[in-house]
Amino acid sequence: MTVEIHNFDPAMAPAGKTVVRVMFDSDYEYWRRLREDEAAYAAEKDRIADAVVLALEKRFPGLSAQVEMRDVATPLTFRRYTGNWQGSFEGWQITPANWKKQIKKTLPGIEDFYMCGQWVEPGGGIPAVAMSGRNVIQIICKKDKKKFATTRR
Ligand SMILES: Cc1cc2nc3c(=O)[nH]c(=O)nc-3n(C[C@H](O)[C@H](O)[C@H](O)COP(=O)(O)OP(=O)(O)OC[C@H]3O[C@@H](n4cnc5c(N)ncnc54)[C@H](O)[C@@H]3O)c2cc1C
Structure with a gap:
């Protein structure tokens, strides 16, 4: 318990x-x-x-x-x-098969559509979904040939 x-x-x-x-x-x-x-x-x-x-x-x-x-x-x-x-409170349940699995953030045939959050990050949770959003921005920057920059407070 x-x-x-x-x-x-x-x-x-x-x-x-x-x-x-x-x-x-x-x-x-x-x-x-x-x-x-x-x-x-x-x-x-x-x-x-x-x-x-x-x-x-x-x-x-x-x-x-x-x-x-x-x-x-x-x-x-x-x-x-x-x-x-x-x-489901954190998306996919972690199993030995999926715990390191990477899920694509795009879908075939849909331009300019990106997914982030617990359903594309097995295990979910606040830290993982925050990082998921950050990573999608990085993917978009690369596609747009823009420098990906982060700031910390
Ligand atoms: C009771 C509970 C306790 C938890 N405790 C913890 C914890 O201690 N630590 C931890 O790390 N994680 C915890 N979690 C998990 C964590 O809260 C989730 O993994 C995380 O919030 C998921 O983030 P997300 O952005 O993927 O989805 P969400 O936070 O669900 O965000 C999705 C957003 O999309 C909106 N939306 C849905 N459909 C549409 C639509 N059609 N159009 C526009 N908007 C839409 C929703 O309103 C929502 O605001 C807990 C979850 C629950 C339920």
């Missing part, structure tokens, strides 16, 4: 409170089917929240008595908020 304790970030919770975030891999199709029965969907989210708090209690005795709010986001939640396919 990966646990992120956001006690360093005052933007996450009011003074004196802390957000603890736990993430798991999950199957979109499982949740999509479950969502057809709203009560079952809500019950499963509750069951998971209970199990997570119980597991955290073992590591941090006394934690469960201090929990004031719980929120469970599923792949359907990420789909709704980000529009991403199957609620």
Whole structure:
């Protein structure tokens, strides 16, 4: 279980409170089917929240008595908020086959069209997508025979 304790970030919770975030891999199709029965969907989210708090209690005795709010986001939640396919939160899942794969940033037959972002950088994430945008600009500069220059702040 990966646990992120956001006690360093005052933007996450009011003074004196802390957000603890736990993430798991999950199957979109499982949740999509479950969502057809709203009560079952809500019950499963509750069951998971209970199990997570119980597991955290073992590591941090006394934690469960201090929990004031719980929120469970599923792949359907990420789909709704980000529009991403199957609620994937960082694009393609990294596998041994794709982890070093380079995806082309252009498509055959479409002039002056470039792609950047998590779906062309397996693994995604903020640093990778920022670099993806930068790299596309570099490709365009080369095509336009312009010097590619960067600045740092
Ligand atoms: C809950 C969550 C937690 C995350 N945590 C981390 C983390 O801790 N660290 C990390 O590095 N990464 C994290 N990520 C992943 C990271 O946020 C993404 O990989 C990254 O934001 C993807 O950037 P992007 O530019 O490819 O896509 P997006 O940020 O999704 O940008 C795509 C943009 O295109 C717009 N758009 C879509 N369709 C159209 C259209 N037809 N016309 C015009 N605009 C359109 C969208 O509105 C959006 O603004 C997290 C993601 C989620 C969902």
